[in-house]
Amino acid sequence: MTPSVDSSAGRGWLARLARGRAARGVLAVLGLLLLASALAPLYAPQDPYDLESLDLLDAELPPAWMEQGQSRFPLGTDAQGRDMFSAMLYGAGISLVIGICAVALQLLIGVSAGLVAGYRGGRVDAAIMRVADIQLSLSTLMVAIIVLGLMRSAFGSDRFGALAIPMLVLVIGIAEWPHFARAVRGSVLAEKQKDHVLAARALGLAPMRIVLRHILPNVASPILVLATVQVANAVIAEASLSFLGLGMPATMPSLGALIRAGFELLLSGSWWITLLPSLLLVAIILCVNVLGDAMRDALDPHSVLLSHYPR
Amino acid sequence: MAALTFVIRRLLQALLVMTAIATVGFAVQQSIGDPARELIGEGASLAERAALRQRLGLDDPWPEQLLRFLGRAAAGDLGASYTFRQPALGVILSKFSATFELVLAASLIVIAVSIPGGIYCALRPGGWQARTIMVASVAGLSVPVFLTGILAIALFSVQLGWLPSYGRGDTVALGAWTTGLLTSDGLLHLLLPSFTLASIMVPLFLRLVRSQMLEALSQDYVRTARAKGLPPMRVWLSHALRNAAIPLVTLGGLQVGTLLAYTILTETVFQWPGMGFLFLDAVARSDTPLIIAYMVFVGALFVLINTLVDLAYLLIDPRVTLAGPVR
Numbered sequence: 001m002t003p004s005v006d007s008s009a010g011r012g013w014l015a016r017l018a019r020g021r022a023a024r025g026v027l028a029v030l031g032l033l034l035l036a037s038a039l040a041p042l043y044a045p046q047d048p049y050d051l052e053s054l055d056l057l058d059a060e061l062p063p064a065w066m067e068q069g070q071s072r073f074p075l076g077t078d079a080q081g082r083d084m085f086s087a088m089l090y091g092a093g094i095s096l097v098i099g100i101c102a103v104a105l106q107l108l109i110g111v112s113a114g115l116v117a118g119y120r121g122g123r124v125d126a127a128i129m130r131v132a133d134i135q136l137s138l139s140t141l142m143v144a145i146i147v148l149g150l151m152r153s154a155f156g157s158d159r160f161g162a163l164a165i166p167m168l169v170l171v172i173g174i175a176e177w178p179h180f181a182r183a184v185r186g187s188v189l190a191e192k193q194k195d196h197v198l199a200a201r202a203l204g205l206a207p208m209r210i211v212l213r214h215i216l217p218n219v220a221s222p223i224l225v226l227a228t229v230q231v232a233n234a235v236i237a238e239a240s241l242s243f244l245g246l247g248m249p250a251t252m253p254s255l256g257a258l259i260r261a262g263f264e265l266l267l268s269g270s271w272w273i274t275l276l277p278s279l280l281l282v283a284i285i286l287c288v289n290v291l292g293d294a295m296r297d298a299l300d301p302h303s304v305l306l307s308h309y310p311r
Numbered sequence: 312m313a314a315l316t317f318v319i320r321r322l323l324q325a326l327l328v329m330t331a332i333a334t335v336g337f338a339v340q341q342s343i344g345d346p347a348r349e350l351i352g353e354g355a356s357l358a359e360r361a362a363l364r365q366r367l368g369l370d371d372p373w374p375e376q377l378l379r380f381l382g383r384a385a386a387g388d389l390g391a392s393y394t395f396r397q398p399a400l401g402v403i404l405s406k407f408s409a410t411f412e413l414v415l416a417a418s419l420i421v422i423a424v425s426i427p428g429g430i431y432c433a434l435r436p437g438g439w440q441a442r443t444i445m446v447a448s449v450a451g452l453s454v455p456v457f458l459t460g461i462l463a464i465a466l467f468s469v470q471l472g473w474l475p476s477y478g479r480g481d482t483v484a485l486g487a488w489t490t491g492l493l494t495s496d497g498l499l500h501l502l503l504p505s506f507t508l509a510s511i512m513v514p515l516f517l518r519l520v521r522s523q524m525l526e527a528l529s530q531d532y533v534r535t536a537r538a539k540g541l542p543p544m545r546v547w548l549s550h551a552l553r554n555a556a557i558p559l560v561t562l563g564g565l566q567v568g569t570l571l572a573y574t575i576l577t578e579t580v581f582q583w584p585g586m587g588f589l590f591l592d593a594v595a596r597s598d599t600p601l602i603i604a605y606m607v608f609v610g611a612l613f614v615l616i617n618t619l620v621d622l623a624y625l626l627i628d629p630r631v632t633l634a635g636p637v638r
Contacts, residue, residue, distance in 0.1 A: 139568025145575060146606060149590065153597035154343045236455045240576055243457045244591060259461065263580075266465060267476065275465060278458050285453045 016298040023294035026287040037093030044086040049252055063272050076272040079265060087258060088277055094254040098168050099234040103227050105173025110180025115211050118188025132178035140175040141237060147171055148246040161249030168247055172234050183226055187219035225295045232288040239281055255281045325614045332610040333384045336603035337377050343599050389607060390600035399604035403586055408488050409479055410585035414574060416505035421512045429520025430547060448514035456573045460507040460580035467503060475500050477582040504581040511573055519562055523555030556627045564620035571609060
């Protein structure tokens with residue numbers, strides 16, 4: 001039996017999304033940024049992780065358009081003489097990779113848990129959703145701060161720095177899966193009463209096959225929207241943790257770690273080391289949030305109309 | 312009778328949660344560092360260290376150690392901080408006043424801004440003022456709280472030089488409690504941190520007030536209240552707002568943990584000498600007893616506030632009973 005996709009919810013929403021101007025704009029910006037940071041090793045003026053190539057004499061130079069700026073360093077340098085342009089390119093890449101991987105982990109755990117809970121029902125459902133409720137009642141950021149704080153004092157800052165990426169992905173990924181589990185479970189409950197699923201069950205297909213090929217494709221769209229919003233939240237969480245010194249180390253900085261390193265110099269007037277990565281971070285978060293909004297609107301055209309009226 | 316059941320059930324829950332947290336704390340203490348080495352330093356001989364381990368009971372089987380740890384924790388003894396050489400819980404409590412005053416000031420700002428703002432947006436949903444407020448609230452949600460703090464420092468401290476950027480300023484001791492609320496310097500130092508902390512919570516609450524008010528205003532009882540000629544202010548506040556209050560309290564309860572995390576970030580940006588600042592310091596120094604004391608204290612705070620939230624439902628909604636709150 002061929003997989004059944006309910007066309008009324010429609011694949012058409014992706015096409016509708018691609019027609020929207022705001023969505024096209026932010027997609028282009030995000031795509032360019034991902035490409036730029038992925039290809040950074042090919043063209044960036046400097047390798048920010050190669051501490052040998054840094055010269056302390058170049059430290060704290062302002063951006064090139066200011067008086068003491070040099071054209072070698074278009075956006076200035078930090079306290080170690082690191083080129084801010086290169087550091088921000090690499091840093092944005094790290095922030096986005098951690099955000100996307102963390103959400104991928106949330107998806108994996110949350111979607112599986114939601115599918116099982118919704119399809120099985122009964123005690124399994126009750127148990128999974130109870131765990132999800134408890135997890136949700138704890139604040140992600142608070143749990144992450146305590147867990148990473150314990151890790152850091154257990155490993156020492158050097159070994160912690162080397163393990164920072166997987167640990168950030170794990171902590172942010174595990175803390176937020178219940179959002180997906182709830183969304184998926186709700187959709188599955190609605191979906192499993194429909195005729196195409198009943199038909200598949202009557203044919204005696206294995207539950208695994210029904211869930212993966214007849215239910216999952218029909219609940220995929222809202223999950224994609226949720227995932228986009230969650231990427232923005234994960235990027236914020238990573239930046240906050242790195243700013244506290246519980247994330248990426250100064251030798252391999254994400255945007256949050258760059259802001260942390262520059263913050264000490266803000267009071268002495270070297271604003272570019274903090275404010276330039278801050279602007280890039282806010283721009284990334286805003287773009288992802290706008291994309292999420294556009295996806296929601298494209299998925300449910302009525303919500304655009306309704307949002308202008310009191311609800 | 313219902314009150315008694317409620318109290319007993321709450322106490323049991325609190326006991327369970329606190330035991331779980333203390334057990335995690337015990338596991339942490341077992342796996343991070345060696346208390347014997349921390350207490351007598353690196354220079355001591357192996358024999359001296361073994362003697363101390365013996366005296367502290369570190370060689371006993373772990374269930375015995377766990378029970379002893381829980382027993383002491385119940386009496387408020389969570390060990391001595393390695394860096395301060397004082398009882399860890401006392402060190403945490405001595406920083407509580409700074410954090411409390413920061414959170415109190417931020418909460419007052421959140422209430423003072425989000426309730427009138429949300430009501431206004433609900434009353435005139437189409438106007439440009441309401442639209443501006445809603446757009447600003449989306450932008451506010453997109454800026455991480457530590458960045459708000461940094462931008463505020465860059466503008467008000469570095470560029471304009473109007474406000475101090477770090478510390479608590481002059482404080483007055485009232486017994487064991489130190490307060491910055493009674494000196495003008497202390498109040499000046501409180502301005503940037505409290506507005507920063509409030510900035511992340513205001514959009515959340517403002518949007519909820521707005522949507523709840525919009526819903527309440529379309530209900531029949533509001534139409535009836537208007538029809539019988541009550542003054543508009545009275546209809547908005549005692550008819551509509553009161554019914555919007557339950558979700559607000561629920562949101563407040565849910566946000567407690569997040570608020571504590573944002574407080575840590577705000578304290579770090581402004582070097583505010585509170586519990587969060589102390590916790591990060593303890594992490595950097597691997598001061599295990601202090602880390603555990605913080606975890607236990609925050610856990611207790613969490614349980615306490617959730618109980619207060621449940622009690623608040625009683626005050627707001629006369630239909631709620633202690634045995635089974637209507638949510």
